[in-house]
Amino acid sequence: MLHTLLPLYAELGVRVRWMVIGGDERFFALTKRLGLGLYGIDTGDGPLRAAERDAYLDGLGPAGDRLLELVEAGDVVVLHDHQTAGLVPRLAGQSVEVYWRCHVGVDEPTEASERAWELIAPLLDGAHRLLFSVPWHIPERFRDRPASVLPPFISPFSPKNRELEPESVTAALIRCGLRRAGGNGGPPVTVIAETAPGPDEKLLTQVSRWDRLKDMEGVLAAVTEFVPEGFLALVGPDPAGIADDIEQAMVFDRCHEAWRRLPPGRRRRVALVCLPMTDPGENALLVNAIQRASQVVMQKSLAEGFGLTVTEAMWKSRPVVAAGVGGIRAQIDHGRTGLLVGDPHDLGGFGALVTSVAGGGADAELMGARARDRVRRDFLPDQDVIRMARLLRAR
Secondary structure, X not given: OHHHHHHHHHHOOOOOOOOOOOOOHHHHHHHHXXXXXXXXXXXXXOOOOHHHHHHHHHHOXXXXXXXXXXXXXXXXXXXXXXXXXXXXXXXXXXXXXXXXXXXXXXXXXXXXXXXXXXXXXXXXXXXXXXXXXXXXXXXXXXXXXXXXXXXXXXXXXXOOOOOOOHHHHHHHHHHOOXXXXXXXXXXXXXXXXXXXXXXXXXXXEEEOXXXXXXXXXXXXXXXXXXXXXXXXXXXXXXXXXXXXXXXXXXXXXXXXXXXXXXXXXXXXXXXEEEEOOOOHHHHHHHHHHHHHHOOEEEXXXXXXOOOXXXXXXXXXXXXXXXXXXXXXXXXXOEOOOEEEEOOOOOHHHHHHHHHHHXXXXXXXXXXXXXXXXXXXXXXOHHHHHHHHHHHHHOO
């Protein structure tokens, strides 16, 4: 989003700057635990102790020092997510306004989410306003605090979402092992598969991080067991290219092992695709092409902040079958702009919805057209700028 927002604000005459925090392995391990906790997931590690809280704050020390060098009186600082919450106290007493934007959340509080908020909430006391992606992710403890809903957005002109020529789509599919035709569209992508989909096979895709909450392994089970036709592509980043998420490799290895255990007939219908991360533009173009070539795009998350992979597919007029969690249900009107399974653990129900689209029982074309219109109306950059301007005007 920031790649889009900063040039847009600059064009409007707003002085803008983007800062990225760093951290060591312990810092990222702690923030991973915090993130999972905010999604309601109990990692089994127990509550974060005082020493771990101190380590989290110490990890933000260099970023806080640099931030204080950059800000000037009258500036507005927008901090994103739990990794940056500890920077709010560093800005207290400065002549700036601090907005903390939370892109994660849980639909129903759990013991794990409450423990995570117990660490983060006191750090946010100095924030001018809290921003959440959907209203039901605002914790009860913040009901008396200034809080607003500011949903994320996609850029229709970015490499991930812009229109592509058919030749570009074909070349990308060849690179990713999802087209049998000859030719070479560039350096090959890491693909685990026994074959590519045939010319008449429908491509069923989930594009996600290799993250336990995206449940790629559950998608693999649901489609191979309950969807009788179609070729499944589980598409994610090269785990080696994600330095700040130590679980990526572990989750990918679990998916690989589950793929190996499939009966031969089912295994031939699945590809695990790891997209290179060295060139973000190249990665985005590959995602774009795969989504455009898919007859069904899936997002069976167990929990979700907003789910921009859903927004991206909707913009491309693809029918989306997803779990009705988090911000996904803020985007999809079941039966009109996509299909939602109420329980993300219901593999049979999820498979039945995918089958209804892939088999022609649902009007995929009409659903896709409505989905694109929904994104055009509510989830493009102009709406984010307008909403933020209204917040600043109301100060």
